[in-house]
Amino acid sequence: MPTLHELQNDVARGLIGRDTAAAALHVVGDGLAPAARLAVYRNTIVAGLTTALRLSYPAVHRLVGAAFFESAAQLFLEARPPRAACLDDYDPGFADFLAGFAPAAAIPYLAGVARFDWAVSRALHAPDAAALDPAALGAVDAADEKRLRLVPHPSVGLVRADHPVDAIWRAVLAQDDAAMAAIDLAAGPVFLRVRRDAGGGADIARLEPASWRFTASLCAGATLHDAIQAAGEVDAATLLATHLIDGVFTAFTVGDADGRQPMETLP
């Protein structure tokens, strides 16, 4: 007789990996093969994860179609089963998975659109947090300014893509074929900032490359000094003011403590 732990591992492995032979040994047949009974659960799991991924990656779903999307989702489930029970969080690794997914190679911008889809999804569903009151920065000594670190709002994502994924995303979701046809795929990379606006929608802004580097560095926990160094030519004061007005940051620290925040959407 298996322990509960053994049984659950056998069943989980079988349902994720499609080989239910070990799990089937524990199951009563009774008019229907154990494998067929387990397949009912497998179907529900695949359908649930496919739906979760479709909601997080709506533009990818439109670009590849339902059948392709479902088979990619099944392979993704096997490669990267979710680790948390909140499927809003189901894995940003889907973009990386698509980047290495041979059948998707015909759409060179697919992984970029996936990264952007995920950034928008995070912007919509990330935890609530109060924006930093710009006046609070008035308390920082001039001598400490360069050691200032800022904490990004959980909804903020920074995406750099080789193709104009924001334009593709808009055209695809609007099902606007004319807009899609007008996109110049060779126009060069785009540098995007995504965040949740006051109405709960996604605010999408294109930044200059240097402005994006500055913002991405700050959001990754760099000091103001290091972010300016990383950016090169940038009007840091104006840019910081814009971000503060937009509620891009929630808090700040001064000093050398390592304030790094992992940012999933950084390249």
Add this chain to the structure above:
Amino acid sequence: MSAFMTAAIARGPIPAQAGIGLRFPHHRAVAETRPDVAWLEVHTENYLGGGATPAWLDAIRRDYPISCHGVGLSLGSADGLDRDHLARIGRAIERFAPALVSEHLSWSVAGGNYLSDLLPLPLTEEALAVVCRNVEATQAFLRRRVLVENPSSYLRYRHSTIPEWEFLAAVAARTGCGILCDVNNIYVSAQNHGWDASAYLAALPPAAIGEIHLAGHAIRRLDNGAILRIDDHGSRVAPAVWALYAAALDCFGPVPTLIEWDTDIPPLATLLDEARSAQALLDAGGRKAGHADAA
């Protein structure tokens, strides 16, 4: 009803009346039209983030008693509870202050992987001890009683030794939790496994029943000709399930009763229509006393 009375009722217990499951497509319609339904239930996991989604529930919650029904806690996991997930559930419960909190007699997590379904447990003394430990940990962390729902199932394990109804009653007796009696699940499982649905109902302790679920199910004919009933929550409640519901009310007295619908979600009016059917049965038969205080 005055706004004051509406708000007062919304803060009280779930009444022994019919409610509906609140799903995303109906947020706006419910918030703007305030339909005549006694209470609402949400899937807790859908409201763990920030932004517009939980804001809808904040607004709706001001006018309706709310039940938070979890689908991801995995009370049956031998590995124990995911404390991060439990903490997120706890924060949602603080935010929405639901009158009822419920979960399932099932498991979804093994080896840290989450399987998005409610998987059946082997019904053994070992599994019973695991479930009781996890229910106790949940109730201790949330500092409140929870309801545990009987699952629908499509398989049984060779080494199960305890009938499901006895297992569920034992969980309630040992942990003090309540029972969320899903009448459709009892019907589906009884049909799939050859159980006596009426005997199942009769074996449950009436005082522990805090809520009833009703939903539609699908009938699938498999390749070998076998029939399997699938609990897909994608249609109206079946006539046989309405009949079993009437029998449940005879056993338990009036109990808060929820209409669940999760696939091919229909217009709000259809859900309200189903809720009226449940309410009619509650009004006709639900005069017996004796069910557990829903709070």
